[in-house]
Amino acid sequence: MPQESPYYQFPEGLPAFEQHRSFRLVREPSFDPLLFLVSGSDPGLRFICVQVRFIAPEYCYELDQAGAAVLGVAPGRYGAADERFGCLAILSFPSDEPATANLLAPVVIHYANRAGLQAVQTGGVWSHAQPVVLMEGA
């Protein structure tokens, strides 16, 4: 049975999908640990994601003033393992190439505030097309 989270508000949408302002996470056990990020306005729009801590346990991201305001937290540096937040990497599955994860722009969800955004990072070492290596224990 699929399990669905509440809807999270994304006031800025996602890059290239700015008109989609709410998303929920859907878990289908056969896809664990992958999750589906599904648009509230168009269920046909979905992204396959994974918690970043499962592919890069040491991953950290910056929330600038604007991004922090969206989530209702203080600006600063946060770790992917911070349990107040979901820190998700959107995955791509090109037909003839290995799957990649977008670690340049993690989707960050503040569970308690039911708010989210895609936090595009600057000046980091992570790519928008990082090869996916799921870690043991995910």
Next chain:
Amino acid sequence: MLVIRRRAGESLILSGGVEIAVLELSAHGVKLGISAPADVTVLRNEVYLAQRANRQAAETAIGDRAKKLLDSFRQMSGPSQMAS
């Protein structure tokens, strides 16, 4: 790549009525001013890459392909966890 040396206060012109001016240089970076027609999209490169990655991710969010990734992963992983 074309390389042009400019100082603060100087600018360069691109076809289509686009002007890029160097406003300020500092240890934190270069502040640019861009004048362009309303139909010209100006994006930070990171945002452009995020847009492109999102479009590709939406087009390729195909369960069968994800299953292939999971098949290799499950051979070495323990019990799964659910995002709260």
